[in-house]
Amino acid sequence: MQKRGCGIRTAAEYRERLSPSLWALVAAAVCGPMAAVVFSPLDTTLALFIGLIVSVAIVVGLLAISPVVEVRDGELRAGRAHIPVEFLGVPAGVVAEEARMARGSGLDHRAWHVIRGGIDGIVTVPVTDPDDPTPSWVVSTRTPDRLVAAIQRAQLRLRTPGR
Secondary structure, eight states: OOTTSSSSSOOSEEEOOOOHHHHHHHHHTTTTHHHHHHTTOOOOHHHHHHHHHHHHHHHHHHHHTTEEEETTTTTEEEETTTEGGGGBBBOEEEEEHHHHHHHHTOOTTTSSEEOTTTTOEEEEEEEEOOOOOOOEEEEEEEOOHHHHHHHHHHHHHHHHHOH
């Protein structure tokens, strides 16, 4: 692994784009025919073209703004934030009812959240840095076990010299 600050990035140990579900993308694409109806009194060909452009633009826009969760170069990255794994405690992944609780009434308002609807799994990682006012990170993921394992591998690599 390259040292940080060299400008060279290594391959991600874990990477996931929290893209919208297929149903959300289909629902967004329905905006295109609605736009076409608005412009149909002017010209049907123009209306179809505008409807197609609106559908494609909305779907591409939703995919482009989807946050990425990544473990790379000894850091956990979630959305626009990143934190070195040395400042993280033991991660815990949950699904189903426990995940709904973690996203709902069990959610700490002081934590860093990257939560997406339609993604069932949640990983909660406590922050051990005493200077950080954020007590934990709460991150949506489709594969909580893989994200937990990637964080733990990065932490182990940090604690084990020569690896």
